[in-house]
Every structure is written in structure tokens, then in C-alpha cells.
Amino acid sequence: xxxxxxxxxxxxxxxxxxxxxxxxxxxxxxxxxxxxxxxxxxxxxxxxxxxxxxxxxxxxxxxxxxxxxxxxxxxxxxxxxxxxxxxxxxxxxxxxxxxxxxxxxxxxxxxxxxxxxxxxxxxxxxxxxxxxxxxxxxxxxxxxxxxxxxxxxxxxxxxxxxxxxxxxxxxxxxxxxxxxxxxxxxxxxxxxxxxxxxxxxxxxxxxxxxxxxxxxxxxxxxxxxxxxxxxxxxxxxxxxxxxxxxxxxxxxxxxxxxxxxxxxxxxxxxxxxxxxxxxxxxxxxxxxxxxxxxxxxxxxxxxxxxxxxxxxxx
Numbered sequence: 001x002x003x004x005x006x007x008x009x010x011x012x013x014x015x016x017x018x019x020x021x022x023x024x025x026x027x028x029x030x031x032x033x034x035x036x037x038x039x040x041x042x043x044x045x046x047x048x049x050x051x052x053x054x055x056x057x058x059x060x061x062x063x064x065x066x067x068x069x070x071x072x073x074x075x076x077x078x079x080x081x082x083x084x085x086x087x088x089x090x091x092x093x094x095x096x097x098x099x100x101x102x103x104x105x106x107x108x109x110x111x112x113x114x115x116x117x118x119x120x121x122x123x124x125x126x127x128x129x130x131x132x133x134x135x136x137x138x139x140x141x142x143x144x145x146x147x148x149x150x151x152x153x154x155x156x157x158x159x160x161x162x163x164x165x166x167x168x169x170x171x172x173x174x175x176x177x178x179x180x181x182x183x184x185x186x187x188x189x190x191x192x193x194x195x196x197x198x199x200x201x202x203x204x205x206x207x208x209x210x211x212x213x214x215x216x217x218x219x220x221x222x223x224x225x226x227x228x229x230x231x232x233x234x235x236x237x238x239x240x241x242x243x244x245x246x247x248x249x250x251x252x253x254x255x256x257x258x259x260x261x262x263x264x265x266x267x268x269x270x271x272x273x274x275x276x277x278x279x280x281x282x283x284x285x286x287x288x289x290x291x292x293x294x295x296x297x298x299x300x301x302x303x304x305x306x307x308x309x310x311x312x313x314x
Contacts, residue, residue, distance in 0.1 A: 045187035060096025182215025
């Protein structure tokens with residue numbers, strides 16, 4: 001019988017997502033298993049490929065056309081202003097197809113870019129690497145999301161000497177590269193905000209991508225990834241309303257969750273007013289973090305949230 005102990009701990013833990021037929025674990029030695037797991041890249045959001053095929057994307061086209069009709073008939077639980085902002089993007093009849101095509105191109109860019117940067121030579125005067133570089137990972141303070149994916153910034157792993165010879169842009173993360181190429185929108189969620197040197201560089205790259213109509217910004221009808229996901233949930237909720245299926249308490253608004261602040265003015269907007277902030281300057285908050293963020297970041301609630309007059313007298 002063991003002696004009684006006074007220190008006890010019950011960690012919550014995480015369940016690793018299924019990776020299909022890919023091996024999840026191999027053992028290097030007795031106490032060092034290698035775990036293969038998905039990483040959700042921080043501060044970026046690319047278009048979705050959840051439709052899985054052109055046929056699946058065509059089905060989403062029809063769902064979103066149906067949703068547009070429900071919104072126009074006043075059956076969907078969405079504010080008038082947000083509806084007016086989103087309707088032109090889903091009335092087209094090819095919103096799902098466009099999302100799938102853009103998502104496929106974004107994935108291909110990320111694949112090619114990671115391969116290129118991990119295999120390219122080191123600074124001039126040194127021989128190229130015989131094998132790919134290792135990957136540098138910087139995780140968020142809370143390392144896992146609700147889908148048990150690791151939250152992180154990823155970059156090539158440079159030596160101390162190499163880092164001294166490279167500019168911040170030259171040793172940028174793969175996350176940054178997606179934004180600069182136009183294949184991802186900024187998706188900065190509090191408290192995982194890029195550092196004081198990285199944030200301005202990221203926003204400048206995003207602004208240039210938008211103005212240069214790179215990647216997803218080439219098409220005016222583009223739904224950003226988070227908009228696409230929200231509209232899929234809105235379709236599900238509205239389908240229940242149309243069919244007369246009782247909703248759970250709060251389910252009418254479950255399709256949108258995050259609050260949004262303007263990085264330039266600190267003005268805080270409700271979940272259905274995010275579109276009043278230009279895409280580049282949106283800073284997102286989960287409801288549980290809003291009160292803390294208001295104090296820490298000195299946020300000013302918008303008029304719609306009871307904050308009185310806005311800056312500039314608007």
C-alpha cells in the first residue's frame with residue numbers, strides 16, 4: 001500500500017483529431033512517441049474546402065441561394081444591415097463554388113510555399129541544405145482550439161547566425177505568407193495578437209493584398225472563410241425556422257458568436273456589426289473574453305452596444 005499524498009491534479013487533457021488512414025503515433029524510444037497532429041495557423045483564415053468536391057460546392061451554391069431567398073422574405077434571424085452586406089455575395093448562385101475554388105488554390109499555395117521555403121538554400125556563401133529545414137513553431141498561450149488542433153505560427157527554423165543576417169520579412173512565418181499572397185484574410189483573435197513589430201508588418205501586407213486584388217481579393221463576391229462558415233450555420237438555423245422545428249434557447253443567434261473591434265480606433269462592435277470594420281483591421285473576441293479585453297485594451301463600445309457617440313461624431 002502506498003503512503004497517502006497531499007498533492008493531487010486532474011488535468012482536462014485534449015483528444016487528438018482523427019487523421020483518417022494516416023498513422024497518428026510512432027514510437028522513437030520508450031518515452032518519446034512521435035505524434036502527427038493538425039495545426040490551425042494563427043491570425044489567418046483561408047477559404048474553406050469542406051465541400052470536398054465540385055459537386056459538393058454546387059450543393060452549397062443551392063443552399064446559399066435558398067438562404068438568400070429566406071433572408072429577403074424576412075425568415076432568417078439576421079440584422080437588416082448585415083443582410084444587405086452579405087446578400088450580394090450569396091445571390092450570385094456560385095458562392096459555394098467560388099469558396100471551394102479559392103480554398104483549393106489557397107491550400108496549393110501553402111503547400112508549395114512551405115516546400116519552397118524549407119528547401120531553399122541558406123544565405124549566400126553557404127551550401128544549400130541537404131535536407132529540408134526543421135519547422136519552427138510558436139504556440140498560442142492556450143495551445144488548442146475547440147477542435148483540438150494546435151494553435152501556432154509556423155516558419156522555417158533558422159540558425160542564430162542566419163536570423164542575424166535576415167530581415168524580419170525574410171524570416172517571416174508561413175502565416176504571414178498566406179496574407180501577403182492574398183490567399184488568407186487576417187483573422188486575429190484576442191488574446192493571440194501578433195507582437196508590436198509583427199502586427200504592423202502583417203497589416204501592411206494585408207492592405208497591399210486587398211488593394212492589389214491578390215488571391216481572394218480579386219473577386220468582389222468573395223465570402224471570407226469565417227463568413228462562409230457563419231452562413232452555413234445560419235442556413236441550418238433558418239431551415240429549422242422554415243420547417244417549424246423548435247429552436248433551443250439562444251439557437252437563433254448561435255450562427256454568429258465573436259465580437260469585433262477596429263484595430264485603429266479601439267471601437268468594439270457586436271457580432272452582426274463586424275462588417276463596419278474593414279477586413280484588414282478586424283480584431284476578434286470570444287464573448288467570454290470581451291469584458292477583460294475592454295479593460296486591458298481600452299476598447300470603446302460602439303453606439304449599438306451602448307457606447308454613445310462614436311469617434312468623429314458619427
